[in-house]
Structure formats: C-alpha cells, structure tokens
Amino acid sequence: MVFLQGTWGTVKLFGVTLIGSLVxxxxxxxMRVSPTPVLRGAAAAYVNIxxxxxxxxxxxxxxxxxxxxxxxxxxxxxxxxxxxACVALIAYTSCxxxxxxxxxxxxxPVGQAEAAxxxxxxxxxxxxxxxxxxxxxxxxxxLGSVIIAMLKNTSIASAxxxxxxxxxxxxxxxxxxxxxxxxxxxxxxxxxxxxxxxxRIFDYLEKKWVIVR
Amino acid sequence: xxxxxxxxxxxxxxxxxxxxxxxxHFGDFQALKGIDLQIxxxxxxxxxxxxxxxxxxxxxxxxxLETIDAGTIAIDGKPLPQEGxxxxxxxxxxxxxxxxxxxxxxxxxxxxxxLGPIQVRGLKKQEAEAKAMELLERVGVGHQAGxxxxxxxxxxxxxxxIARSLAMRPKVMLFDEPTSALDPEMINEVLDVMVELGAExxxxxxxxxEMGFARKAANRVVFMAxxxxxxxxxxxxxxxxxxxxxxxxxxxxxLAH
Numbered sequence: 001m002v003f004l005q006g007t008w009g010t011v012k013l014f015g016v017t018l019i020g021s022l023v024x025x026x027x028x029x030x031m032r033v034s035p036t037p038v039l040r041g042a043a044a045a046y047v048n049i050x051x052x053x054x055x056x057x058x059x060x061x062x063x064x065x066x067x068x069x070x071x072x073x074x075x076x077x078x079x080x081x082x083x084x085a086c087v088a089l090i091a092y093t094s095c096x097x098x099x100x101x102x103x104x105x106x107x108x109p110v111g112q113a114e115a116a117x118x119x120x121x122x123x124x125x126x127x128x129x130x131x132x133x134x135x136x137x138x139x140x141x142x143l144g145s146v147i148i149a150m151l152k153n154t155s156i157a158s159a160x161x162x163x164x165x166x167x168x169x170x171x172x173x174x175x176x177x178x179x180x181x182x183x184x185x186x187x188x189x190x191x192x193x194x195x196x197x198x199x200r201i202f203d204y205l206e207k208k209w210v211i212v213r
Numbered sequence: 214x215x216x217x218x219x220x221x222x223x224x225x226x227x228x229x230x231x232x233x234x235x236x237x238h239f240g241d242f243q244a245l246k247g248i249d250l251q252i253x254x255x256x257x258x259x260x261x262x263x264x265x266x267x268x269x270x271x272x273x274x275x276x277x278l279e280t281i282d283a284g285t286i287a288i289d290g291k292p293l294p295q296e297g298x299x300x301x302x303x304x305x306x307x308x309x310x311x312x313x314x315x316x317x318x319x320x321x322x323x324x325x326x327x328l329g330p331i332q333v334r335g336l337k338k339q340e341a342e343a344k345a346m347e348l349l350e351r352v353g354v355g356h357q358a359g360x361x362x363x364x365x366x367x368x369x370x371x372x373x374x375i376a377r378s379l380a381m382r383p384k385v386m387l388f389d390e391p392t393s394a395l396d397p398e399m400i401n402e403v404l405d406v407m408v409e410l411g412a413e414x415x416x417x418x419x420x421x422x423e424m425g426f427a428r429k430a431a432n433r434v435v436f437m438a439x440x441x442x443x444x445x446x447x448x449x450x451x452x453x454x455x456x457x458x459x460x461x462x463x464x465x466x467x468l469a470h
Contacts, residue, residue, distance in 0.1 A: 111311055117278065117301070118304055119328070119329035120305025120381065121328075121329070122297075129328060134317075137319065212318070212364075
C-alpha cells in the first residue's frame with residue numbers, strides 16, 4: 001500500500017517533469033539554432049550552467065534558495081515541495097532534452113530547411129512543421145535514455161520532503177528492519193518495471209515514426 | 214534584348230526579375246562577378262555553363278537562399294528584403310525546384326503540397342487539398358498522394374516538388390539543376406512538365422545541362438563561366454553560332470558524343 005502510494009508519487013513527479021522538460025527543452029533547442037544571437041547566447045549560457053550543476057544542488061537551490069527570494073509555489077507544504085522538485089527536475093532535464101534535440105536538428109539535411117523557406121515559411125514555421133518533427137523522430141533512442149535517467153533522478157526529490165518510491169522505501173525499512181534487503185530489492189524492481197515500460201514505449205515510437213529517406 | 218519603345222506597357226513595367234551588378238564571394242573565391250540580367254514576364258531563361266561557373270549560386274541568390282555581397286536583385290519591382298517576414302512573403306511568390314528534390318521526408322505527398330498554401334497563404338485544408346490534387350494529377354502523380362517521398366521514384370519526387378512550388382501560385386519559378394540527380398530514363402518525364410509549364414507562360418529560370426530542353430523551351434540562353442555571364446543569345450543562335458570562344462569550347466566538349 002505504501003509502495004503503491006510511493007510509486008504514484010514517482011509517476012506524478014515523472015509525468016509533470018516529462019511534459020515540462022520536453023516543452024522547455026524544445027524551446028531551448030529552438031533558441032540555440034535561432035538566427036538571433038541574443039537568443040542563441042541566452043540558451044547556450046543556460047544549458048551550460050544548469051547542465052554542469054549537480055541535480056542535488058539544483059534542487060537545493062529551488063527548494064531552499066527560492067524561498068529566500070520570496071518565491072513559493074504554494075502555502076501547502078507538500079504541494080510546495082512537489083512543485084519545487086518538479087521545477088528543479090524540469091530545469092535540469094530540459095538541458096539534456098535541448099542538447100539531444102539539437103543533435104537531431106543537425107542531422108536533418110539542409111535542403112529540408114531550404115525547401116521550407118523557399119515556399120515562404122518563416123523561421124518559426126520551418127522549425128515547427130519541417131525541422132523539429134523530423135529531429136524528434138531521429139532522436140527517439142537517445143531521448144529515451146535522457147527520460148529514463150530523469151525517471152531515476154526523481155528519487156532525489158525524496159530528500160526534499162516528497163513522497164515517492166524512495167521515501168516509501170525508507171518508511172518501510174523503518175517499520176520492518178528485518179526485511180530491509182527485500183524492501184530495497186522491491187524498490188529496485190519498481191523502478192525497473194517503470195523503466196522497462198518506458199523503454200517499450202520508446203521502441204514503439206521509434207518504429208512508428210521511422211523516416212525513410 | 215529587343216527594345217519596344219512604342220509599347221507603353223513595356224516602358225512602365227519593370228522586368229520581373231532584375232539583377233544588377235551582383236557580386237558573391239565564398240571566402241576568397243568569387244562565385245559571381247558583376248552579374249547583370251533582366252528577365253521579362255513569361256520568359257524562359259536557361260542558364261548553362263561548366264560546373265563551378267556560378268550558375269547555381271546565381272539561381273539561389275534570386276530568392277536569397279544565398280546572400281549577395283554587392284549589387285541589387287529586385288523581383289516585380291521590389292528589392293529583396295532582409296531576412297524576416299517580408300522575405301518569407303517574397304519567397305512564397307518565387308517557386309524553387311532543387312536538384313535533390315527536398316520533399317519533406319516526414320510528410321505525405323499531399324501534405325508536402327498543401328503545407329505552404331495552408332500555412333503561408335491561409336487556405337482552408339479542404340481547399341488546399343483540392344488544389345493540390347489538381348496539381349498532382351497535372352504532373353501525373355495524383356494516385357501517389359497518400360505515399361511518402363521515399364516511396365516514389367526520383368522523377369516522381371521531382372514532379373511533386375514542381376507541384377509543391379506551383380501550389381503557391383508563384384510569379385517566377387527557379388529550377389536549380391532539376392534533372393541532375395535523376396536516372397536517365399526519368400529525366401524526360403520531368404522535362405516534359407517543365408516544357409509544358411513554359412508553354413503556359415510561366416516565367417522560368419532554369420539551370421541545367423539539358424541542351425535539348427534549352428533548344429526546345431528557352432527564349433534565351435545565358436552562358437556563364439568563372440562567375441561571369443559570357444554570352445546571352447537565343448537558343449538557335451547560341452547553339453549554332455556561339456559568339457564567344459568559351460561557349461564554343463564548352464559546346465564542343467558536351468556535344469562531342
């Protein structure tokens with residue numbers, strides 16, 4: 001029962017972070033290939049700073065640092081911890097999504113963008129309709145790795161007042177110290193199941209969206 | 214060119230494509246040297262010359278896929294704008310067909326042809342699809358509309374690319390070596406579409422090595438070498454009595470077999 005709640009906590013952190021980091025990562029990747037130097041520079045600076053900071057530190061910053069700047073997500077303590085943990089995970093994961101996507105963009109033949117511009121699409125439309133859909137399809141395998149890493153990274157939120165698999169495991173060990181090893185293995189199994197399901201979804205998408213040139 | 218000074222409309226109407234004093238460098242290499250070329254409405258101009266002569270570069274400067282270092286290019290009286298919305302607007306009026314087709318690989322044939330009309334011209338999906346099907350039928354690939362580009366032969370892909378350009382109702386069409394990447398048996402199916410297009414009055418600038426097409430469809434032949442326009446003449450005159458030594462040399466090499 002505790003484990004089910006814990007798994008649900010992990011899935012919630014994962015789901016919100018997945019959507020948030022895909023959106024922010026796509027925006028960052030678009031900025032990094034934009035013709036405007038200011039946007040390119042800002043995105044590059046953000047990615048280089050956040051990507052090279054340990055996630056634990058990013059989470060410390062969000063959970064304990066932001067309140068000093070009078071930034072709070074909610075008066076409700078549990079919700080506040082959840083939102084701030086998601087913010088940290090999104091901030092961190094989006095860098096990896098952006099870099100993965102950027103590598104995908106660079107594999108798209110330059111003629112695709114030229115053809116798009118030649119029919120009168122502007123930069124944003126060219127990205128949205130021609131470049132990004134193809135880039136996403138080509139980076140599904142490495143993007144899958146980024147997202148599976150993110151799933152496991154949600155465990156760090158357990159140290160910041162979040163209820164998820166690891167905190168459920170700690171609670172279970174405190175109550176039943178005699179089966180510690182089993183509890184740890186069961187937790188690992190829960191992560192394994194979630195990761196394998198994700199892996200299957202990515203395999204499916206990879207086959208479904210394959211682009212023949 | 215023939216001056217028709219009595220014709221009032223010829224006086225007031227600028228050439229459709231007006232290229233003046235255009236220079237282009239790639240690093241130390243000068244790809245275009247002081248190019249002057251005016252193209253009238255309805256004219257088919259074929260640009261030929263040895264590889265590296267700058268003919269593809271010239272073609273690509275006309276819709277600013279290549280920027281220029283000096284000179285001016287105006288289309289329908291309007292100078293090419295800087296990168297941004299006005300340029301996108303202008304490009305939508307200038308069709309372009311590439312050597313490597315460049316169909317959008319993740320879209321069906323029909324989606325390839327409707328993307329521009331829907332997103333740039335603001336057509337409703339149904340209307341765009343009906344027009345696209347008309348064009349696809351016209352270039353002979355209507356029954357392939359639901360397929361993806363990679364499922365089509367090169368010749369079919371290039372005809373789709375022509376339909377994609379035509380769907381924007383362009384004022385002028387640029388062809389950058391449209392048959393150079395095709396197997397020999399597919400070249401004619403593409404050239405036939407182009408000949409027909411020219412006969413219907415489309416203004417066309419065609420960079421090609423197909424001398425048969427130049428003879429058949431061109432109003433004027435522009436011969437380029439080393440980044441310069443060496444000779445401009447009617448096709449009959451050019452192929453039978455080339456004035457310049459460079460052109461004679463080029464023709465003797467390609468027509469030797």
